[in-house]
Every structure is written in structure tokens, then in C-alpha cells.
Amino acid sequence: MLWQFCLFGTIQSDCTEDKLGGDVAENKKTALNYLSCGWCGKILKVDLSSEAITEINTHPYADRFLGGRGIAARLYWEYVPTTARAFDPENHLIFMTGPLTATGAQGASRFEVAGKSPMLMPEGFCYGNMGGYWGSALKRAGFDGLMVSGKANRPVYLFISDGKARLKDAGSIHFEGVKRVREYLIQKHGKKTHYITTGPAGMNLCRTANLMTDNEGSATGGFGAVLGAKNLKAIAVIGTQSPLVSDPAALKELNQLTIKLNKRDTSFNPYPPDQISRTGKASCFQCGLDCILRSTFRTQSNKEVVRKCQAMFVYFPWVMGRPGEPAETALDATGLCNDLSLCTMEMANIVQWISAGYKAGFLNDSQTGLEIDKLGTWEFFEKLCNMIAYREGLGEILAEGLLRAGETLGMDAKRLFANEVAGVGDGATYSAREYPMNGLLYAFEPRQPIAMLHEVSRIIGMWVMNLQYPGSTPVSADVYRAAAAKFWRHDKAWDLNTHEGKAMAATCIIDRTYVKDSLGLCDSCWPLMVSHHTDDKVGDSTLEARTFNAVTGKELDEDALLKFGEIIFNQQRAILLREGWNPKKDDTIADFNFTDPVQSVFMNPDVLVPGEGDIVLSRKGQTMDREVFKKMRDEFYQLRGWDSETGYPAAEKFRELGLSDLSDVK
């Protein structure tokens, strides 16, 4: 079925080909090759200041930047002035789906968010990624993406429904929490409404406020506060159409294969099962995969909620460490953060800092306005969260984010920060000390690159689990080595006790992740590196390309698809350089990596890594050697075609990637 949307009102064409620089002529030659399969062909552009609602053409962008993360980065490059501050009307919030979104492709619910982040210090380009239903709904409403700029002169929300977009009054929900906003939108527009919103933390411009979506989905980076600065309370979407798929039969076959290869145990429940039981998965749009990221849990009081990933652990250690405190407090702590839209990684760091400050005699009750000996209770956490979200007392300082609070509170306060404290996300998880290539993954990104870090930590975590419970995962040492050789393309990539092959591994992980984030694929199951259901238990590295081809009708092999990853990585590099990233100073990792020995890792408490044959080694107590890191980085520059002295991509590299218009970046 073809898209047949008629946009009402003020929508006009805003063709941006002139912004595409020197490679447009080349694109025009292949314009006839543009296929609408997988895409609607339109990105909605909303200027809240003038209330102008226009469209831009997706195809020139999709042809060069693939989708989601790639197109969002390019739009940021073209539309967000370097001088704009995060809360300025000139900042844009960019939401982009991928070509697989809403096509029925498995695990393809994700969409990318990009903009200037108020959470970074200094403010700068950042990105996030959300799942659930909203991205699919947006495409099913006739738009591949949405770009919001300006500032509304009153609280509004944007309502998008089957090809129409309208601004509506949000006065009655302006400072409400996420739950209330959801109820309001569903009551107004019906049960098929999907939403992005932010709670009081976002509307009060807490720099670390999240964007929230259906099923407790979130994106960090402070984009909730950017929504607040724009006076935009929510973006509600209803979509009922489906995009064209080039070869539905091939897609169906690939989906069946993906579901089969991904079959695995999903019973992970961090809570004490006698208090909280896992009841199933909280699905995203049309996803039939075994999911390890989103689960539904039921409490003893019969409350059923969705909880996910790191957010489950925001208060968990303190609750579990307090005798008599019910596990439900930990579960509810996540719910409170989500309702207020506070970043759970930031909140975990704040609680850690208060705990350390109290023990060191640096913080007390009268300074903080908290009863610190109640740490671990519901009462303590609720008060702390509300103080931050509503900027009361110490919350006024903490609402600026822990990094900026450190600048205000001074060196003694900063000394008590855990290594995890970082601009956006957690700066110590899966670090270079335990998994060396991860140093390179951290070194070139403006935020914690969690989807990339997962590519290493998951397979090692599965190998550790298999050591403990043989057969529980497909990952023996031999399977790990074979998967590393296939996906990281170096015969030494598997060996975590040497830097050899780690630069190559990092380039492979980066390119594959950028492609994943651009296609809209979910980090919970992509890439499929290992499987219980292949002969050699090694996964399939070609599935992404084959699925992309089935949807779009293009004919790309794995390498051609990965090339998009390199293009997008270089586009992002140009953005960072333009905004003041200094390779000599910034292409590195946090200093603790070189000084503080690793003690434990999530899913791998003894920091075990495979040695030759069946030998099991531990990296407990290791640090990253500065010279070794430098060697890996030099090799990485070389592999990427970047100048070894300056760290800038060489002009020939930009040309090769079709990015000649970025050559002047300073």
C-alpha cells in the first residue's frame, strides 16, 4: 500500500539539497534510484517560535547517511549553529527513525534523538536512543523524523496524527509527571496515542532531565530540559499506516531466522524473587525477539510495572544493603525517577556522592536538608529526587548536574566523586582497564557509548556465565574467539591481555554500531554475534544487510553497509571538531583508567577473560598503560585515515566518504 498523506495547513516544501554540499550533483545522478520502500519520504520540521510547520525530503539524506543516527547527525550539522546554547531557541531537537522502523523487521523499534546537550560540560552535540512505540508511530503517521526548533510562547504539545501536525495547549499538564501526561494524552486522543514527554525535572530545566516515552523508555543527555526550554511538554503521535517493503517474503524469512537465532534465556531478575517476580517482556512495536532489556515485574502488593536495564539499579545497592527495607523501594525508585524524568545514571552517582560525603564527614543533614542516615529508605530517595526536580535547597545546585555542582561546591566535594561520574552516562562501566578496545570506544564519543561497550561486555558476560553454568549460553572460549575474529576482523582481537588487534576491533564495533543506530535496530539483540542455533554457535554478521535489502530493495553487502558506519562516524567527528573538540586533549579516556586498578565488572565480578585454549585469566587489579593506550590510538588514527599528528580526518578520507563539504572543518 502506498503512502497517501495530505498535510493540512501551513506545511510547505523546504528542500534542503542546497545544504548538502559538494556531493549533491553525484546524488542527483542517482536520484532515480531512490526507492520509497522503508521510508515515507518526509521529515517534519516544526519551528515553535513562528509556529511554522514544514517538511524536508528524507531521500537525499537517507542516500548518504542511511537513517536514524546518521541523518540526525547530518541535520544537526546543517541546522544547529555552533554558537547556539542548549536552551536557546536555535538549538534543535532532532528525532529520526531508520529505514527498518515500522516495517515488521525484528528488533527495529529504536529511534535516535540528537541535539545540543545541556548536560555535557561544556554544552555540545550529543545523542540518545529510545525504543518502544513512538518511532514506529511517527513513521506510521507519515514522517520519517521530526526536527523541533524555536520556543513556544506558551506551554504546548505537538500532536501528530496520520499526516497532520498541530500544536495544542499544554497549560494544564505543564509541570505534571510522566504518568499524568500519559493519562491526559490517552484520554484526549485515545489508546493508540504514543508519546515523548518530560516530567517536572525537564520543565524546571534540570540539566540532566530525561526524555521519556512509552513503557518507561528514556533518553539521557538532558534532552528533557531542552524540551522544557522550548515550552514543549510532549509530542503525541498516532499512526495507522505501514511503509512499503520491497520484498515482504524475504523479510518474513529473515525475521523468522532472526527470531530463531536470537532464542535465549530471558529470565534475568535482579530483585529477590520472593518479593518481586518477573512476569514477561515488555515488548516494543512488532517485536517477537527474546528480550533481555525490558521486563515486566510483579510485586507482593500485586503492582505490575515495566523496568529496564541500568535504570533498575539506580537505588538498588542502598536498598538491598539496608536490613528490613523491601525490594519494592528499589523498584519504586526507578519509577519515581522516570515520573520526574531524572536520569538514573546521574541519580545513582548523586546518591553515591552523598553516601561518600557523609562517611567522610564532609556532608551532614543540615547542609543537605536530608536525613542521611536514612539512606536506603524510600523517604530519603523521594525527598532527594523532589529537591532536584523542583530545584529546592541543595537540589538547586544538583539540578545543574553533578559535574557543574562540583565546580560550585569545590575541590573537596569533587574528590568524593566516584569514577562513574561523567558528562553524560556512566564513565567507568566496561572500561579500558578490563576490555582494552573499550578505551577507544570511549575516547571518540561525547557520551558513554553504551551500545558499543555492550558488544564486548555481553559476549564476555555470556562466556563467564557459561563457565559457571555450562550450556547456559552458547559462548565457550572457542566460540568467543571465532565470533571475535568474524565480527572484529583481527586474529588477536579476542585476546584482552594485549593491545594487538584492538584498534581494528574498535573500528569494526564503531561502524557496526553506527549502522545499527541508523537502521533503528535494538541493542538488546543486535548484532547477533552468537547463537544457540547455528552449527558453530557463531552468529550471522550479514543479517543487517540482508534485512535492509529486503525492506528497501537495495543490494548492499555487509561491507557496503558498514561503510555507512564510517561515513557517519566521520560526520560526527566533524561536528565535534567544529564545536571545539581538541583531539590532543579530548581523544582520551578518564584518568582513573591509568591509575585505579579495576576491582569488579557488571556480569563479571572477578574480571575474568579467556586465555589461550581453556585457560581462564583475570584482569582484576589491572590499569590501562598510558603508552599502550597511545599505541592503540595511533593505530586507530591510521586505520581511520586521520592525520596522525592532528587527529583530523584527512581531506582524502572525507572525499572518499563523499563528505568533501566537511574538509574545511576547523
Ligand code: SF4
Ligand atoms: S528486543 Fe526488547 S528492547 Fe529490543 S525491540 Fe524487542 S522488545 Fe524492544
